[in-house]
Every structure is written in C-alpha cells, then in structure tokens.
Amino acid sequence: MSAPSIRALGVSKEYVRGGHNPSLRTFREALAGAVTGRFRPSARPAPRDDRFLALSDVSFDVHPGEVMGIIGRNGAGKSTLLKILSRITAPTAGRIEVRGRIASLLEVGTGFHPELTGRENIRLNGAIIGMTSSEVARKFDRIVAFSEVEKFIDTPIKHYSSGMYTRLAFAVAAHLEPEILIVDEVLAVGDAEFQKKCLGKMNEIAGQGRTVLLVSHNLSAIGALCQNAILLDGGRILHHGAAADTIAHYSGLFRGDDGVVVEDKPPSGPHIASATLATNQILFGEKLAVTCMIQSPDRRRAAIEVEIHDGLGRKLIYSSTAPMHGQEFDIYPGTNRLMLGIGALPLARGSYELHLWLSKPWVEEFHRLSVPLCFDVVQSDPGGAGFDFQQSYERGCVAVPITFERQE
Numbered sequence: 001m002s003a004p005s006i007r008a009l010g011v012s013k014e015y016v017r018g019g020h021n022p023s024l025r026t027f028r029e030a031l032a033g034a035v036t037g038r039f040r041p042s043a044r045p046a047p048r049d050d051r052f053l054a055l056s057d058v059s060f061d062v063h064p065g066e067v068m069g070i071i072g073r074n075g076a077g078k079s080t081l082l083k084i085l086s087r088i089t090a091p092t093a094g095r096i097e098v099r100g101r102i103a104s105l106l107e108v109g110t111g112f113h114p115e116l117t118g119r120e121n122i123r124l125n126g127a128i129i130g131m132t133s134s135e136v137a138r139k140f141d142r143i144v145a146f147s148e149v150e151k152f153i154d155t156p157i158k159h160y161s162s163g164m165y166t167r168l169a170f171a172v173a174a175h176l177e178p179e180i181l182i183v184d185e186v187l188a189v190g191d192a193e194f195q196k197k198c199l200g201k202m203n204e205i206a207g208q209g210r211t212v213l214l215v216s217h218n219l220s221a222i223g224a225l226c227q228n229a230i231l232l233d234g235g236r237i238l239h240h241g242a243a244a245d246t247i248a249h250y251s252g253l254f255r256g257d258d259g260v261v262v263e264d265k266p267p268s269g270p271h272i273a274s275a276t277l278a279t280n281q282i283l284f285g286e287k288l289a290v291t292c293m294i295q296s297p298d299r300r301r302a303a304i305e306v307e308i309h310d311g312l313g314r315k316l317i318y319s320s321t322a323p324m325h326g327q328e329f330d331i332y333p334g335t336n337r338l339m340l341g342i343g344a345l346p347l348a349r350g351s352y353e354l355h356l357w358l359s360k361p362w363v364e365e366f367h368r369l370s371v372p373l374c375f376d377v378v379q380s381d382p383g384g385a386g387f388d389f390q391q392s393y394e395r396g397c398v399a400v401p402i403t404f405e406r407q408e
C-alpha cells in the first residue's frame with residue numbers, strides 16, 4: 001500500500017474551558033483571528049482544573065485515493081482535528097505528518113477575502129496553496145463554470161449571496177487539485193443539486209488518487225462517499241473502520257437500551273412517558289410490537305405517528321394511526337397504556353430506528369420521543385430463495401414482491 005498522505009500520531013489538544021470565544025466559532029473566523037492576532041493565547045496559564053482535552057491521543061492514517069469521513073456528536077472534537085490537520089492550530093501533544101498540498105474548506109470559504117472579486121479570490125487561493133499563476137489560469141474557466149457565478153466574477157464577494165459564496169469556495173478548493181482536500185460540512189449548505197455536484201466532484205478527486213477528508217452530520221453522504229470513517233467522541237477515537245460500521249457505532253450512541261426509552265424530561269402536556277419494544281430483534285416481514293405509556297393532564301383526541309430510519313439515518317417508512325389510517329383515539333387524564341403493532345416490515349437485515357410521536361393530527365405535535373427505539377432485523381430472505389438481503393447503500397433496505405409473466 002502507498003505511504004499515507006496524512007498520518008496523525010498521538011495527537012492531543014488541550015483547551016481552557018470557556019476559553020472558546022463564541023465569536024470565533026467558524027474556521028474562517030478562526031483563520032482571520034489567527035492572522036489578526038485575536039486568537040493569541042493569554043499570557044497567564046489557566047488553572048489546571050479549567051483545562052480539558054478536546055482531542056486525546058488520536059492516531060490514524062489516510063491514504064491517497066481514500067475518502068475518509070469524520071463523524072461524531074457536537075463537541076466531539078471534529079473541527080479541532082481539522083484545524084490541526086490544516087495547521088490553523090498546533091497540537092498540544094503528538095504530531096501530524098502530511099504528504100502533499102492541502103486545500104481546506106472548513107466552514108466553506110476559508111481564505112476568501114470579502115473586498116476582493118471572485119476572480120481575485122480564485123487567484124489568491126491558488127497562490128495560498130502554492131500554485132503558479134499559469135496553473136491557476138488553466139483551471140480558471142472550469143472553476144467559474146462549476147460555481148455558476150460567471151456573471152458576478154468581477155464583483156467583490158462581500159456582495160455574494162451565501163449560496164454563491166459556497167459554490168465558488170467549493171469550486172476553488174476542489175479544482176485547484178490539492179493532493180489533500182479537507183471539507184467541513186459543505187453538505188449542510190447549498191441546494192440539493194449543488195450538493196450532488198459536490199459529492200460527484202469529491203468522488204472524482206478520490207478517483208484521481210487524491211485524498212479527501214470529509215466532516216459531515218449527513219450520514220447518508222458519509223455512507224455513500226467514504227470507504228472508511230472515524231467516530232470521535234469526547235475527543236477520542238471510538239471507532240475507526242469501514243464507513244458503514246462506523247455509522248452503526250455512531251447510531252449506537254443514541255440507542256435506547258434494550259428496546260426501552262423512558263422520557264427524561266417530559267413536557268407538562270400530553271406526552272409519551274415511555275415506549276418499550278416487545279423484542280428488538282425481528283425477522284423480515286414481522287411486526288414490531290410497542291407498548292407506549294402516555295401521560296396526559298386532560299382528555300384529548302390523539303394519534304401516534306411513526307417513522308422508521310435506516311442505519312444511515314435515512315427515513316424509510318412513515319405511518320400513523322391518523323391521519324394515514326383515519327384512527328384517532330381518546331387519551332384520558334393520568335396514564336394511558338397503548339399497544340402498537342407496526343408492520344409487517346419488509347426490511348433488509350440490519351439496524352433500524354423507530355421514531356415515535358404523539359399528535360393531534362394535522363393540528364399539533366404534542367410530543368416526540370427524544371430518543372428513537374432501536375431494533376435489528378436479524379434475518380431477511382424476502383423471496384425464500386436463500387438470498388441474504390442485507391442493508392446497504394447500493395441495494396437499499398426495503399423489499400417488495402415481484403412477479404413476472406411471459407407474454408408470447
């Protein structure tokens with residue numbers, strides 16, 4: 001295997017609690033802060049107790065041609081890791097080895113200057129990553145075409161809409177042919193069409209043997225694009241492996257234990273106090289049986305609505321007692337016990353989440369269970385032909401009957 005393009009060796013980063021200036025939240029602002037000196041550490045060391053590790057002993061390799069995902073809950077340390085990789089901030093311990101030019105697109109638009117025009121910013125960014133002006137000139141037309149901002153290319157970018165800004169920033173970072181492209185949440189902005197274009201471009205870049213590092217909360221994008229992914233939690237690597245496995249571990253962080261969810265901080269109005277699965281392991285085509293304890297301060301008309309998501313967080317199935325099945329029911333003051341049967345579920349082998357909420361259909365959502373119930377389909381052979389139908393990005397997760405009839 002080729003030498004890694006990025007190697008992190010025991011990287012830790014210590015911060016002072018509360019030392020985080022919220023006005024410098026984004027990477028772009030942090031970069032500007034670093035340039036203007038607003039990010040300088042204070043002269044007096046902080047008391048020991050106020051320090052914590054935003055990253056702790058993080059080690060991994062990323063190889064040329066690899067698209068590596070980084071996922072984790074808010075505050076897990078993802079941005080800190082990207083800032084260290086992009087040399088915006090230095091690690092407190094450990095080191096990073098990088099082979100090749102890096103273009104970072106953390107919080108899209110890094111390195112853009114608002115007073116300069118689109119054209120000038122393209123040149124500036126090329127220079128920042130060490131390209132000659134003739135190299136930039138050769139790429140110029142493709143960047144502008146990808147970004148779709150032709151008409152405004154000689155306008156200072158402070159007049160751009162956020163969509164235009166994002167499109168140009170991604171186009172620049174992706175077309176300047178860095179050996180390593182670092183992207184933070186580009187998929188959270190821009191319209192669906194543009195996001196598709198970005199995904200395609202990142203795929204193409206990896207196909208050319210370059211390295212892409214992608215942070216996203218969009219798990220389907222991580223699943224579709226990345227071979228491997230790292231799950232960070234509390235600054236540590238909780239899992240590093242195939243993207244689908246890492247996503248499964250991530251979903252596990254939110255799981256209700258053993259198919260039971262008890263609402264921690266229920267609202268005072270009508271709510272689902274707890275929900276329990278009869279079993280959290282079913283076979284293809286079986287029903288899910290759920291017992292819901294519903295609390296209400298008064299008498300109401302209500303309905304239960306449900307969604308089933310796959311392990312990548314994609315919504316697969318919606319159903320409801322009402323409005324879909326026209327069946328509202330009464331809930332009375334105090335505790336109401338409700339048995340739900342959901343199915344039959346034509347699902348592939350794999351992990352799923354059941355999201356539940358109590359509503360007055362069409363009118364108001366009384367309460368959505370804060371944590372989904374998790375269940376596994378442990379065996380799936382939809383046609384009884386010995387085919388193991390396994391949840392995957394390629395085949396999806398739902399099987400329906402199929403027939404054929406030869407016509408002469």
Ligand SMILES: Nc1ncnc2c1ncn2[C@@H]1O[C@H](COP(=O)(O)OP(=O)(O)OP(=O)(O)O)[C@@H](O)[C@H]1O
Nearest residue numbers: 015016019020054073074075076077078079080081
């Ligand atoms: N400059 C700083 N000074 C002090 N604490 C910081 C600083 N930057 C980040 N932190 C803290 O370090 C921890 C990790 O933050 P980081 O931004 O890396 O997490 P994240 O995984 O990117 O989160 P999100 O998904 O919300 O962006 C958080 O507790 C955050 O508040």
